[in-house]
Amino acid sequence: MTRWGILATGQIAGRFAEDLRLVPGAELVAVGSRTRESAELFAARHGVPRAYASWADLATDPDLDVIYVATPHAAHHEAAMTCLAGDKAVLVEKPCTLDLATSSELVETALARGRFLMEAMWMRCNPLILRVVELIADGAIGEVTHVRADFGLAGPFPPEHRMRARTLGGGALLDLGVYPVSLAHLLLGVPQHVHAWAKLSPEGVDENTGLVLGWDSGAVATLSCGMIGATAITASITGTTGRIDLPEPFYRPGAAVLHRPGAEPETVPADLAGGGYQHEAVEVQRCLAAGLIESPLVPHAASLEVMALLDDIRARIGVAYA
Structure with a gap:
């Protein structure tokens, strides 16, 4: 127990x-x-x-x-x-x-x-996301060339809300943008090129942020996050020989849809029991039982690489926390 x-x-x-x-x-x-x-x-x-x-x-x-x-x-x-x-x-x-x-x-x-x-980062423990990673590793869509993902909420958030408080790490990037960024990192690793723009709130946090990440392989990611408009919260992963679409919410999708030339779309369903948090708890218990001090699904290096990328993006858009 x-x-x-x-x-x-x-x-x-x-x-x-x-x-x-x-x-x-x-x-x-x-x-x-x-x-x-x-x-x-x-x-x-x-x-x-x-x-x-x-x-x-x-x-x-x-x-x-x-x-x-x-x-x-x-x-x-x-x-x-x-x-x-x-x-x-x-x-x-x-x-x-x-x-x-x-x-x-x-x-x-x-x-x-x-x-x-x-x-x-429960997305990295989600069985369907892990299945998508397996499909890509097995060549289901060829070499990944593009990752697109968005996460925007309608708001409006009042001035006293934590999402708008700079002292509390507010803004869309760390609360919502961490999901699109983590998905791109999961599939492609650390980007070699980073471009970012954001509209800042009067409090100095990002309200609406757009990102373009590039890899020397030629792959790109176009990502967005915001708290002034509800986006589709979907993702698409395009490769040289196909595409995988993740419907809303892409970080815990009900299915993945595989598109390949000359074939009917193939739906890979998910087990949606519970709210999705149980998968990370299962991973923690598996690691503890095995005597591990870090998870191979959410390794320390991945968390630190994503955090470094978020730091880089914040510097580019002009968001600094007190």
């Missing part, structure tokens, strides 16, 4: 708690928040035996194997470091932190303590 704790009590924490019920061998035994009231309300709602009024108390619970950090991303570094200081394995929500320096510190700390650390 793997004994889980959840740090934070927001919407994503609740969804993770529900999906954890679908994971064989998983037991949610504790929740921690900065206030006792919030922790106890969450515990009552999700049937969690223990509620802690501080992150440190959760991190030092001797009955826990792993803690899922579900705070807004501006608090990821502090929360995950607290858990590592308590010698706990950590699954930290994406993006890992606000920048490469603090993400690197997390990884270095986990390695030094010999503790498991994984970024909760």
